[in-house]
Amino acid sequence: xxxxxxxxxxxxxxxxxxxxxxxxxxxxxxxxxxxxxxxxxxxxxxxxxxxxxxxxxxxxxxxxxxxxxxxxxxxxxxxxxxxxxxxxxxxxxxxxxxxxxxxxxxxxxxxxxxxxxxxxxxxxxxx
Numbered sequence: 001x002x003x004x005x006x007x008x009x010x011x012x013x014x015x016x017x018x019x020x021x022x023x024x025x026x027x028x029x030x031x032x033x034x035x036x037x038x039x040x041x042x043x044x045x046x047x048x049x050x051x052x053x054x055x056x057x058x059x060x061x062x063x064x065x066x067x068x069x070x071x072x073x074x075x076x077x078x079x080x081x082x083x084x085x086x087x088x089x090x091x092x093x094x095x096x097x098x099x100x101x102x103x104x105x106x107x108x109x110x111x112x113x114x115x116x117x118x119x120x121x122x123x124x125x126x127x
């Protein structure tokens with residue numbers, strides 16, 4: 001389960017990094033808290049961070065549940081795919097939000113696999 005712990009920590013570190021980038025944009029464009037709108041670069045950084053937090057609520061528990069029923073190495077690998085997807089998503093979204101689809105798709109594939117695998121593992125364990 002060490003790999004799962006490492007990947008979970010990396011995903012949380014990525015979310016923290018995205019939060020720092022929001023703060024940097026807030027300062028760069030003089031957007032005072034609690035405002036969540038202003039310069040487009042700030043708004044994009046803010047949305048990337050919020051979207052990532054929304055995804056983590058699903059990914060982190062399903063990562064651990066999946067790992068408990070299947071091989072932790074596979075769960076960790078799917079977690080890495082999610083992290084890569086989020087990084088691709090951020091890069092695209094910051095440049096042109098309309099091009100975020102590939103990054104979202106990569107992350108969604110990993111998330112969906114973790115979710116379905118968690119459910120199937122739990123059901124199979126009941127039988």
